[in-house]
Amino acid sequence: MSTKDNIEKEAHSASEKLHEAGESVKAGAREAAAEAQRTANSYADYGKTVAAGGLSDFASAVRRASDELSERDQDIAARFVSHAATSLEDIANSVSHTSVDDVVDTMKGFARRNPAVFVGGAVLAGLAVGRFLRSSGQRTPEMVAAPAPTSGYRPPASYTPTSPVAPSNSTPK
Structure with a gap:
C-alpha cells in the first residue's frame, strides 16, 4: 500500500x-x-x-x-x-x-390576521404580568419595615436643584 x-x-x-x-x-x-x-x-x-x-x-x-x-x-x-x-x-x-398547541395555533392565526392588535395585546399582557409579578413577589424585611411615603411626589434621586431656594419665611443674613 x-x-x-x-x-x-x-x-x-x-x-x-x-x-x-x-x-x-x-x-x-x-x-x-x-x-x-x-x-x-x-x-x-x-x-x-x-x-x-x-x-x-x-x-x-x-x-x-x-x-x-x-x-x-x-x-x-x-x-x-x-x-x-x-x-x-x-x-x-x-x-x-x-390544548396548549391549539392555543398556540389560534394565537399564530390571530397574529397573522391582526398583527398590530396582537403586538398591542402582547405589550399590555407583558405589562400586566410585570405588575402581577412585582406585586406578588417575596418581600424582604426591609421592604416590609419601610415607612410609606408621606406625600405623593418625590423628585428623582438624580435631581439636584440648580440654585438653593430659601423658605419664604426666612430672612437673608
Missing part, C-alpha cells in the same frame, strides 16, 4: 468520523429541543390551569355581584353583569379544555 493510499484511507476514515460526530451532535440537539419543548409545554399547561382557575374565580365573583344586583331590584344591571359572568365562565371552560 502506497503513501497516497494510506492518506486517502485516513482522509476517508476522518470524514466518516466527522460525519458520525455531526450526526451525534444533531441527535443531541434534537433531544435537547424536544426536552425544552416538553418543559415549555409543562409550564404552559400549568399557566393555563392557573389562568382558567383565576377566570373561574373571577366569574364566580361577578356572578355573586349579579345576584346581589338582582336582590336590590337592579334587573337591567343584573342581566348585564350575569351575561358578563356567563362569558367569563365560557372563557374559563374553553381555556381549561383547550
